[in-house]
Amino acid sequence: MKSKGIRMTAQRKVIMEILKHSDSHLSADEIYLKARERKINIDFSTVYRNLNMMEENGLVSKLDFGDGKRRYELKEKHHHHHIICVNCRKTYKLKCCPLDGLEEELRKKSRFKISGHKFEVYGHCPDCQ
Amino acid sequence: MKSKGIRMTAQRKVIMEILKHSDSHLSADEIYLKARERKINIDFSTVYRNLNMMEENGLVSKLDFGDGKRRYELKEKHHHHHIICVNCRKTYKLKCCPLDGLEEELRKKSRFKISGHKFEVYGHCPDCQ
DNA sequence: AATGCAAATACAAGTGATTTGCATTATAGG
DNA sequence: CCTATAATGCAAATCACTTGTATTTGCATT
Structure with missing residues (x-):
């Protein structure tokens, strides 16, 4: 700082x-x-x-x-996403990123200059099922 | 209705x-x-x-x-996501879904019962670059 | 066309999360 | 230690959205 x-x-x-x-x-x-x-x-x-x-x-x-x-x-070193329990709000870290292998395709199709993205998965954790 | x-x-x-x-x-x-x-x-x-x-x-x-x-x-028939211009808020529809081919893997790894997801890409559209 | 009643509306007031204005306090460079 | 100014606490404001309630309206039925 x-x-x-x-x-x-x-x-x-x-x-x-x-x-x-x-x-x-x-x-x-x-x-x-x-x-x-x-x-x-x-x-x-x-x-x-x-x-x-x-x-x-x-x-x-x-x-x-x-x-x-x-x-x-x-902020963490490695980029990640989350899967969130809609019931208890517990989260689990996902190392995989949907933009891997998709970014180039998206850039071509949309002609956008990509600067960020959001990906979250929702569901019920083992304890809440 | x-x-x-x-x-x-x-x-x-x-x-x-x-x-x-x-x-x-x-x-x-x-x-x-x-x-x-x-x-x-x-x-x-x-x-x-x-x-x-x-x-x-x-x-x-x-x-x-x-x-x-x-x-x-x-509501549209076909599931889709969006790429959104962070400047003018224009959007472009994405037909691809990051959960395709990932869902089974996520379910196994996280043991969550997946019920939904969110995926958005942000960037600058051609007009705003 | 008129009736009756539940469903839907307008209006006002209320939430809950977040932001802002401002007088006061405290950090860090000299 | 001093001092400039960044940061804080406090109160009030804002913003998106929701809720309570008296009144109105859609529509099935006379």
Whole structure:
């Protein structure tokens, strides 16, 4: 962060730690609650402002699983997608990417300059079936 | 609609016509505005209630292109996805589906009972490049 | 053509997630 | 330590969408 002239504050440290130590994808209110548990004074607006800032700086990824709240995870080295349980919201990481082997074809057919994509699979996890 | 005991009202007729004559995917406020242009008295709540009802009855599809508003299109016979221009929001239909040939593999690996999926590609259309 | 009633509407108010304005506080370079 | 200014907390606003309710309307039946 410092390299970009971004100040390291107590609130930012906590948000980063919470994301680091969570295995799932947290929504803003979950992050807010976890931060409060750590007895740090923080406001929702600070959580949102920082998550947006971190996304702009490529530190976190914003996810949308279609339940009306955005979720956040630390940006990972390897590109991946998710399969999401529509009942308990548990997720499972998918290493495969539908754009592999499809990108060139799409570019030709659509003549778009492709810059991103979204792929999510929904279903019922083993526990919820 | 009648076969399902659903009444045909002036408002519903207009919403269906707007969807039918539009080549793009309209948001609720675009539908509301277009209906108003046709000088029909209609409220936002009616637009939303009807779009939800139509989705539940398999008449329209709800789409989410990640810009914070849901979009609607008349349900089409053949399953498809979209490539969306991040600048002008124009869309192009993709006939290919990433789940073809992937579904069985995913089911085995994740042990999820797959019920749905989302796939969208983003980029700049020829006009916006 | 008139009746009756459930279904659908308009309007207003309510949600829930996220954003913004602004006075105050705190980080990091000098 | 000082100081500029970035970041915060707080309150209020916004945005997309939903809900409660009194009133109206479609339509099957007289």
